[in-house]
Amino acid sequence: MSESAVWHPFTQHGLQHAIPEVIGAEGAVLHTRSGAKVIDAISSWWVTTHGHAHPKIAAAIAEQAHKLDQIIFAGWTHEPAERLAAGLRARMPASLTRVFFSDSGSTSVEVALKMALGYWLHRGEDRHRIAVMDHGYHGDTIGTMSVGARGAFNRAYEPLLFDVTSIPFPAAGHEQATFDALERVCREGAAAFIVEPLVLGAGGMLFYRADTLAEMHRICQRYDTLFIADEVMTGWGRTGALLACEQADIAPDILCLSKGITGGAIPLAVTMASEPIFAAHYSTDRAQMFFHSSSYTANPIACAAANANLAIWDEEPVIERIAALGERQERYLRRTAAHPLVRNPRRLGTIAAFEVGDAEGYLSDLAPQMLAMFRERNVLLRPLGNTVYVMPPYCITDDELGAVYDAVSEVLDCIAG
Numbered sequence: 001m002s003e004s005a006v007w008h009p010f011t012q013h014g015l016q017h018a019i020p021e022v023i024g025a026e027g028a029v030l031h032t033r034s035g036a037k038v039i040d041a042i043s044s045w046w047v048t049t050h051g052h053a054h055p056k057i058a059a060a061i062a063e064q065a066h067k068l069d070q071i072i073f074a075g076w077t078h079e080p081a082e083r084l085a086a087g088l089r090a091r092m093p094a095s096l097t098r099v100f101f102s103d104s105g106s107t108s109v110e111v112a113l114k115m116a117l118g119y120w121l122h123r124g125e126d127r128h129r130i131a132v133m134d135h136g137y138h139g140d141t142i143g144t145m146s147v148g149a150r151g152a153f154n155r156a157y158e159p160l161l162f163d164v165t166s167i168p169f170p171a172a173g174h175e176q177a178t179f180d181a182l183e184r185v186c187r188e189g190a191a192a193f194i195v196e197p198l199v200l201g202a203g204g205m206l207f208y209r210a211d212t213l214a215e216m217h218r219i220c221q222r223y224d225t226l227f228i229a230d231e232v233m234t235g236w237g238r239t240g241a242l243l244a245c246e247q248a249d250i251a252p253d254i255l256c257l258s259k260g261i262t263g264g265a266i267p268l269a270v271t272m273a274s275e276p277i278f279a280a281h282y283s284t285d286r287a288q289m290f291f292h293s294s295s296y297t298a299n300p301i302a303c304a305a306a307n308a309n310l311a312i313w314d315e316e317p318v319i320e321r322i323a324a325l326g327e328r329q330e331r332y333l334r335r336t337a338a339h340p341l342v343r344n345p346r347r348l349g350t351i352a353a354f355e356v357g358d359a360e361g362y363l364s365d366l367a368p369q370m371l372a373m374f375r376e377r378n379v380l381l382r383p384l385g386n387t388v389y390v391m392p393p394y395c396i397t398d399d400e401l402g403a404v405y406d407a408v409s410e411v412l413d414c415i416a417g
């Protein structure tokens with residue numbers, strides 16, 4: 001047992017030996033206590049977009065911390081939150097007129113589900129079933145686990161998870177089964193359908209087509225089932241556009257954003273809602289208000305970081321940078337795909353992924369083995385089971401990305417023996 005009192009997330013302390021200590025980071029590089037420079041090829045778990053310690057975001061945080069650090073947000077407001085809400089409204093689909101703040105992707109999803117249920121209650125309709133997609137992931141709280149895939153991660157909590165209807169993942173060529181299942185649950189009066197647009201992240205970097213996303217949206221609209229887009233991972237450029245929904249030309253009824261909203265510097269999340277959802281809670285009756293808050297709702301320092309992120313999107317060629325990173329990823333992925341162990345190489349925007357060998361589950365021994373081999377090579381990659389994915393910050397240099405794929409090739413050769 002280690003001396004440290006820290007209990008780490010998604011870590012089996014009985015197997016984990018030395019846990020590296022990071023003392024600084026800039027761009028795509030982490031500096032460890034032992035003097036190593038490690039390339040962060042997963043954007044510190046999908047959050048870092050423009051790179052670590054971006055000077056504009058760091059300055060905005062410092063400046064705001066001296067001005068106004070925290071204020072109750074029930075019945076009070078402040079400039080950073082107002083500016084951010086206006087900025088989001090201007091950038092996100094026009095029908096998303098309302099911005100509700102929280103602090104993590106999981107809470108933004110909890111808020112989305114509660115908004116959807118409140119909407120139907122206040123309209124006097126008994127609709128409360130939630131439709132979800134197989135292999136989906138929406139967070140680790142009881143509510144978000146309920147709408148996510150069930151497995152070893154949530155076996156202990158399963159008796160308390162609420163019942164949902166899951167539709168099949170729209171694997172290429174099998175989309176009709178997904179549409180049929182979605183149509184069935186919508187026809188039976190589902191309150192809402194929650195989905196990760198274009199990419200199921202934690203489910204194994206599973207990609208599906210934009211026209212499939214558009215058709216699922218059409219089906220929901222036909223039956224007034226609210227469409228909740230969980231863009232916690234896919235938002236802020238990951239799939240090549242600001243939002244994955246943009247690529248299908250759809251506007252969800254509810255949109256969840258977090259991770260890259262502050263450039264990945266500090267926790268913040270928003271749930272954006274269309275006007276009818278806000279209107280259903282609008283009344284002179286206090287019993288009809290939206291009953292949700294957390295202590296740090298719309299924390300001014302976090303909002304200032306998010307405003308700096310929006311400024312970076314305005315002032316720097318972010319979309320061009322993302323497109324160029326996508327092309328570089330494609331070139332390296334093609335080279336890697338020639339390895340006999342690589343299965344199903346695929347890329348969407350800045351995300352490249354493939355499987356190693358034949359299908360194994362999340363808990364297969366391959367993942368920790370590969371993680372350790374990447375760590376020895378000073379590359380932070382954290383495979384999901386036998387799925388290896390590369391999702392770097394947009395600022396990663398050619399040399400750094402080349403070093404990541406060199407490590408990938410070496411690790412594949414080691415596994416092949």
Ligand SMILES: *Cc1c(COP(=O)(O)O)cnc(C)c1O
Binds near residue numbers: 106137196258
């Ligand atoms: C990461 C993630 C979440 C949960 O976000 P947290 O900030 O970790 O709570 C929810 N949905 C998706 C799609 C995610 O990738």
